[in-house]
Amino acid sequence: MSSKRNFVALKSIMYKEIHRFIRIWVQTLVPPAITISLYFVIFGSLIGARIGEMGGFDYMSFIVPGLIMMSVITNSYSNVASSFFSAKWQRNVEEMLVAPVPNWVIVAGYVGGGMARGILVGLIVTLVSLFFVEIQIHNIWVIIITVSLTSATFALGGLINAIFAGSFDDISIIPTFVLTPLTYLGGVFYSISLLPDFWQGVSQINPIVYMVNAFRYGFLGISDVSLTVSFGVLFVFIVSLFAIAMTLITKGIGLRS
Amino acid sequence: MLKALEISALKKVYKGGFEALKGIDLTVNEGDFFALLGPNGAGKSTTIGVITSLVNKTSGQVKVFGHDLDTELEAAKSYIGLVPQEFNFNQFESLTTILVNQAGYYGVERSLAHKRAEKYLKQLDLWEKRHAAARMLSGGMKRRLMIARALMHEPKMLILDEPTAGVDIELRRSMWDFLRELNQQGITIILTTHYLEEAEMLCRNIAIIDSGLIVENTTMKALLSKLDVETFVLDHAETSVSPSLDGFSYRILDEHSLEIDVKKSQNINQVFTQLTDQKIDVKSMRNKSNRLEELFVTLVSNGLGNNNEKSSDKPEAGAN
Numbered sequence: 001m002s003s004k005r006n007f008v009a010l011k012s013i014m015y016k017e018i019h020r021f022i023r024i025w026v027q028t029l030v031p032p033a034i035t036i037s038l039y040f041v042i043f044g045s046l047i048g049a050r051i052g053e054m055g056g057f058d059y060m061s062f063i064v065p066g067l068i069m070m071s072v073i074t075n076s077y078s079n080v081a082s083s084f085f086s087a088k089w090q091r092n093v094e095e096m097l098v099a100p101v102p103n104w105v106i107v108a109g110y111v112g113g114g115m116a117r118g119i120l121v122g123l124i125v126t127l128v129s130l131f132f133v134e135i136q137i138h139n140i141w142v143i144i145i146t147v148s149l150t151s152a153t154f155a156l157g158g159l160i161n162a163i164f165a166g167s168f169d170d171i172s173i174i175p176t177f178v179l180t181p182l183t184y185l186g187g188v189f190y191s192i193s194l195l196p197d198f199w200q201g202v203s204q205i206n207p208i209v210y211m212v213n214a215f216r217y218g219f220l221g222i223s224d225v226s227l228t229v230s231f232g233v234l235f236v237f238i239v240s241l242f243a244i245a246m247t248l249i250t251k252g253i254g255l256r257s
Numbered sequence: 258m259l260k261a262l263e264i265s266a267l268k269k270v271y272k273g274g275f276e277a278l279k280g281i282d283l284t285v286n287e288g289d290f291f292a293l294l295g296p297n298g299a300g301k302s303t304t305i306g307v308i309t310s311l312v313n314k315t316s317g318q319v320k321v322f323g324h325d326l327d328t329e330l331e332a333a334k335s336y337i338g339l340v341p342q343e344f345n346f347n348q349f350e351s352l353t354t355i356l357v358n359q360a361g362y363y364g365v366e367r368s369l370a371h372k373r374a375e376k377y378l379k380q381l382d383l384w385e386k387r388h389a390a391a392r393m394l395s396g397g398m399k400r401r402l403m404i405a406r407a408l409m410h411e412p413k414m415l416i417l418d419e420p421t422a423g424v425d426i427e428l429r430r431s432m433w434d435f436l437r438e439l440n441q442q443g444i445t446i447i448l449t450t451h452y453l454e455e456a457e458m459l460c461r462n463i464a465i466i467d468s469g470l471i472v473e474n475t476t477m478k479a480l481l482s483k484l485d486v487e488t489f490v491l492d493h494a495e496t497s498v499s500p501s502l503d504g505f506s507y508r509i510l511d512e513h514s515l516e517i518d519v520k521k522s523q524n525i526n527q528v529f530t531q532l533t534d535q536k537i538d539v540k541s542m543r544n545k546s547n548r549l550e551e552l553f554v555t556l557v558s559n560g561l562g563n564n565n566e567k568s569s570d571k572p573e574a575g576a577n
Contacts, residue, residue, distance in 0.1 A: 002331070005364025012361025019354070091345035095406075098309045098339050099362035100331035257271065257303075257312040 009101045010109050017113020021079055028079070028117060029124060032071045036125045039067055040132040043189065055191050055222045060133045065216040066188030069150065071125045073183060073208065074175065076118030076151040080110050080158035081171040088162065093255060103249045107159065107242065114155025115148065122147055136219060142227065143218030149234040150211045154179075156241035163248045163255070187212045192224045207233055259287040259322065261336075261414050261445040262308065267317030269303050269469075277303040279469040280317065285462070287322070287413070290440045291447045292460035292477070294553060300469045301449045302342065305418050309339045322413060335363060338412030340403045342419045342449075348392035352383060352402055355391060356409050363410030370409065377405035380435065397424045401432070414445040421455060433459060453553055457481070465553065488545035489525070491515045494538040502531050516545060 021028040040060070048059035055062055087093040096106055129135060137143065157174075165171045186208030192200050203209050204225070214230035217223040223230070249255065262285040269278040278300050285291045295301045306312030308319055310326060319326045321333035346355050353374050360370035378384045381401040386394060391402060400420060407415060417436070421429045429452075436459060440446050450456055456463065456477075463480055465473040473480065492514050493500070500509065505528060506518040519525050532539055 008364045008366060009362050012358050012367075015361070015367075016354075016358045023349075087347070090347055091343065092347045094311055094341065094345050095359055096362055097311055098334060098337065099359070099410075100334040100364075101362050102331065252313055256310070257306060 005100065006102060006105050009099070010105050010112070013096070013101075013106065013109025014112040014116070017079070017083060017110060018116050020083055021113070021117045028075070029121060032075060032121045033124050033128050036067055036071060036128055037131075039063070040129060044132055055220070057220055057222070061136070061220065062191075062216075063189055064129050064133055064135060065219045066186075066212045068122050068125050068129070069147070069208075069212050069215045070183050070188050072118040072122040072147055072151050073154045073179065073211070075121040076114040077154040077158040077161075077179060078171075078175060079117040080114035080155045081162045081165070081175075083113065084110055084159055084162035085165050085168070085171050088165075088254065089168075097255060103246055106249060107156075107245050110159050111152055111155040114158055115151040118151035118155065119147060122151075138221035139218050141218075142214060145231070146211060146214040146218055146234070149231070149238060150215070153207075153211075153234060153237045153241060156238065156245055159245050160241065160248065163245070163253055165254075182206050182208045187224060207237060210234065260320070261285045261287045261289065261322060262447070263318075263320040264304070264308075265318045267304070267307060267319060268315045269300075269307060269312065270315045277469055278307075278314075278317075281466065281469070281471050283464055283471060283474065285414075285445060285447060287445055288440070288443055289445050289447075289462055290436075290460045291445070292456035292463040293447060293449045293466065294453070294456060294463065295449075295466035299466045301466055302418060304466065305339070305341075305416055305447075305449065308416065309337055310334065335410070336413045338407035338410065338415045340400075340407045340415070340417040340420050342422065344399050344403070346391050346399075346402065346406065349390055351388050351390060352378060352394075352405075353387045355402065356406055359406045360409040365410055373409055373411075374405070377408050381405050382431075397428045400424055404432070404435070408439075412444070414447065415439065416447045418449050419451065420448070421450065421452060429455070486518050486520050489517050489519060490543050490545050491517060491528070491532075491539050492541045493532065494540060496535075496537050498535055498537070500532060500535060500537055502528060 043063060044060035048063070051059045053059070053062075084093070087096075126135065158171075161171055161174050185203065186206050187203070192203045192209060195203060210225055210230035210233040213223040213225045214227055214234075217227055217230075262283065264281060264283040266280045266282065267278050268276070268280050270276050281300070281304065283293075283304075293301055293304065303312055307314045308321070308326075310330060314326075319333075322336045324333040324336070326333050350358075353371070356374040356377070357367055357370040360373060361367065365373070374387075375384070378387050381404060383394075383398060383401055383405065386398065391399065394402060400422075404417070404420065407417075415436075420436075421432055424432065433455065436446060436448075446459075448456065448460060460477055463473070463475065463477050464471050490510070495512065500507075500515055502517065505523070508516045510516055517528055519528070529539060
């Protein structure tokens with residue numbers, strides 16, 4: 001009885017979340033397609049032709065996985081951060097808090113919604129990239145696992161950000177000052193093997209390096225880091241962030257008086 | 258009789274040391290229509306917050322239909338429907354979406370939830386607005402939407418925190434009828450309100466909370482019987498003589514009206530007799546203020562904020 005109720009509650013939260021970002025598709029689904037088209041035109045067609053090959057592939061093919069992953073990361077994070085913070089701000093999060101919904105269902109529901117947007121945007125960006133480059137697939141399972149784990153990781157990050165946030169400014173600080181630099185320095189546009197040794201070492205503490213490289217391996221079969229290490233990093237991040245999110249919601253931080 | 262709500266020694270101290278609840282005890286029987294009254298900041302909303310798990314208690318015990326919030330939280334929550342004081346739905350969602358999602362959180366499948374949404378939207382006269390975004394509704398409609406939302410999982414206990422605040426009198430009366438009907442169907446109702454007439458008209462039992470303590474917990478009937486003096490306003494025809502009443506405290510308000518204090522031991526017939534003798538025709542008569550309001554003001558202004566002042570009357574059985 002309780003598991004059926006939890007399943008229906010999980011479906012309801014996910015339905016609400018997916019319905020939300022589809023209802024505002026002009027704000028959520030169109031901008032990534034436009035942004036990514038500009039990246040392809042500028043970095044791929046205009047500058048990329050002068051760069052030549054990277055990792056044995058033409059520059060455009062090299063950056064495609066990273067650009068898709070960048071969209072997945074940004075959208076998974078911002079979906080949960082803005083949706084959960086709005087629910088807090090409008091106080092409609094209380095609809096869930098007064099209901100017999102276990103905390104793990106709330107976390108799973110929001111993360112599921114964030115993953116759905118991240119993966120849908122990833123698909124849209126992939127479709128857009130087909131206009132610019134021929135995409136090859138080396139290992140579809142690596143692609144599926146990496147995109148799922150990465151979107152879950154950043155959806156959890158967005159949830160934690162929203163729990164602590166006290167204003168709309170607070171949900172834009174992390175994406176602007178942390179996520180964007182880490183993504184740009186995470187090997188989206190270059191192979192970290194091109195960096196001096198010191199900066200290669202520094203790059204290895206950037207978790208996005210592992211996600212981008214695992215994803216690139218799925219498409220091109222090349223990676224700057226071991227696939228096992230990449231999956232291990234993703235696993236550790238998901239478990240840690242889930243534990244943090246659960247603790248915060250259970251304690252009612254920012255939610256209960 | 259099954260207890261819908263049992264609160265014992267409930268305390269809440271907020272960060273900063275403010276003691277909102279100082280150890281309250283309260284019992285509401287199944288099927289009751291119960292009023293929880295108190296001035297602003299007395300602890301009503303904190304009490305409701307703890308019952309609905311929106312506020313973490315400091316100590317004490319709360320049971321909902323026998324289920325302890327500490328050990329059987331989800332079971333306890335499933336019995337409660339909450340109509341909060343503030344609008345707390347997603348302003349951008351449609352009415353149907355809000356209701357169906359809410360039902361889902363309680364495990365109600367979407368197909369059944371859609372049927373219930375139709376039922377309650379029709380009953381509360383919101384059906385025409387079912388596709389509208391909630392922000393487009395008037396204040397009264399938003400209040401009714403929150404009632405519909407609270408009913409979607411068919412709770413056994415409905416808690417309404419100021420449900421008719423800002424609602425016009427006609428709509429308020431139709432909401433009263435609706436709440437009475439729910440109560441007759443067996444739903445236990447706990448109501449907080451600033452309209453004391455509302456509490457007097459609807460509720461059988463009452464608790465008054467002041468400064469974090471229950472200062473009165475009794476039946477509405479027993480409470481009203483404590484009222485020693487009632488004040489009436491009499492409108493009379495124009496007269497050349499100034500009205501005079503022996504044995505009554507009275508005030509002449511203007512040349513057409515008179516305010517009279519009538520003690521419980523006195524007979525109001527004596528007022529009419531004396532006025533008739535003076536050839537003064539009474540055109541109409543009304544209470545100066547609501548009876549419960551007079552008592553409420555006395556109870557909370559006397560600062561009966563200690564347990565020794567608690568009434569010994571037991572609340573009466575809730576069922577009609």
